[in-house]
Amino acid sequence: MVDPELLSLLIGNIYDAALDSSLWAGVLEQATQFIGGTAAGIYWKDITVQGELHYVYNVEPSSVDEYFSKYIRFDPSLTAQFFFKIGEIYNTTNVLPYSEFVETTFYKEWVKPNGWADHLAATLDKTATSFAQFGVFRSERQGLADDDMRQRMQLLVPHVRRAVLIGNVIDLQKEKAGSLSDALNGLDAGVFLLDSQCHVAFSNMAAQALLDDATILRAVNHTLIAVDPDAAQVLRDVIAAASGGDGAVGADGVAIPLSGKPGQNWVADILPLTSGARRQAGAHHSAVAAVFVRKVSMAARYPTEVAARQFRLTPSEVRVLDALLKVSGVPRIAEALGISEATVKTHLQNIFGKTGVRRQADLIKLVAAHARPFPG
Template identity: 30%
Template sequence: MSSYMGFVEARVVVEGLGGEVLYSIIGGIYDCVVNPEGWTGVMTRITEAVDAAYTTIALASTGDNRGRFAAHSPWDAEKMRVLQEDYDFDAIPGLRAAVDGDIDTPVATLSLMSEAELQQTPFFQNWAKPQGLREACVTKFVHTKDRIGLLGCTTRTSRGVITAEEQRFLASLSPHLRRASLIGDLLDQVRITANHYRQTLDYFAVPIVLTGADGAIVHANGAADRMFSEQGPILSRKGQLQAQNPVIARALLEAIASAASADDLLGSRGIGLPISARGQPPAVAYVLPLTEGTARASFRPACAAVFVSTTTSSSPPPEAILTTLFDLTPAEARILLRIGSGLSASESALSLGIGENTLKTHLNRIFAKTGTKRQADLVKLVSDIGMPLAAPGS
């Protein structure tokens, strides 16, 4: 029954005050979540809809007896200042009843007292009457353990009392104001946290790039932006993080995808990727997952952090690079380095102190993992990877 009555009341509001107006104002309320500058316009539209003089949104601490205006439609700025500074909840007729009353329930001043009683109050005599104002209607739309939110509309003496239909209209806005304020709180926390993290990341001289699971760049610190503008050692292409070498570019994206899924293999495939092009100083990319928590929430949909080091000491051993790129065993990586440097199979076996049959067994596995067929392909593969790989003993 209550749901039906709510529907009937909504129909009355829509039909009486105009459905398009109501829906437009509700849409404007939610628009203000991402663009708070729009609140003045929304307050103005509410003012016009209920034929008020002005409309306010006031926020107050539950431990305080005063509110501050978060937004209001155009009105005399000095009068608004006096209203906030000189009058507390108990000094404004009807306001205490709204603060202590039920949420989403408009309270009109002249529903609590007669007009004669209202006109005898100091507030009316000193503040409302000189401005040609009559009464207010206040709706509490938020009441949490630490905050109260109030929507107030104040009318001029030239019009009648606030009607039941107008009160229903204001009540219909209250849940949307509440949702918008709570969403806005969450967004403000995220913005503050994200800004804090951005400032922190910008302090690092090391390039840091936060990416989505597909390598899409979500955030790059200042050092990373400079690296992109200098075209390396890693690049931004159509908003995606890329390495200049195709083999390493593929491994980088695989490592990022592993980070996104918290893959246990990340430790062997995502650490120490050589990303410098031929002729460039050594550079290494380290991929780390962004764990579920504040940092990840602040930069959604980022799920991986890529750190780029260009210090020589950070370059991993050549064997580690090859195990990372191709999932080789340490023994297979050592063989690939020998073959890739131009040694024959027998020379490589002798260098490593293993039999030629053992080397051939490893070599077949290397061919399968690297997608090659001949030793000459391995020579070209190692050459294409370039620095920081080096010939054994060099």
């Protein structure tokens, strides 16, 4: 059973980290203990086989450097991670059979030397070419992630996602901002501070521009209302819950879709201001929550994902296909994936059969075509 008070306190600490990024290391330690792991991190990766660790707990800096400088290209889960939906939770066995995983170069040279057995993760945000992730490592003694760990992870992921997104938007630079209002006025994102009835206690200049446009949001008698009826209801519910404390704010508030002009996609992220370091920020305005409104691009899917869905490739076939895009020749693909050359050849033959091409070069051209928005 989860202790409600402990969970609420942890959620509050997560939201405090949205305003003060120096708190993330401590928050990740608490989250690791709560979820049931031994180490954790928040990081991003992209299709150029690069990435960066933003916040970390209990991972040696040398291991981080080794991963991003060398072993990321051998990570068998990297391609599959582009396929998971935002907020979806997955571990190693959701990507490939564990018996195959322990035979990879990645496991033998990086995972096992660190004393880890598994990695439970969730995608926080993604584009066609990159994704941000929250991950918790399991030690060999702890073994593979179980259902209890997944359930505890699920309780935290919506709040971690909200805090990370808002923290990226705010970047308060406290030495330059004399007050919360000064900091918010300097943001490109629209920000509203609301009381429990959705009355607008403060709006920055970008938020006022959104109200003047009245396409996605409007103010009626100083009450903030989303133009879309469904979004309006969710907004009211989440703001009402915010007045009850951090633990009362559910997953619905992570990213509320807002209607907008054709070709645009607007979302609202909500930060409770009712406890912790955030209480002082909201007290001056009698606000219970801050609403951050931002426009996001509707990016195309990762090209390998498109090919995998179109031709119904298996996870093993996708890994071989992705390796083919990065290294040339069956021997190098086999070495990178930790499988035999015969297995690579079998997967390639299956891919050829599904896609209708007969040469590796033609297969590369086929996948590359999915990366062009206007194939010619």
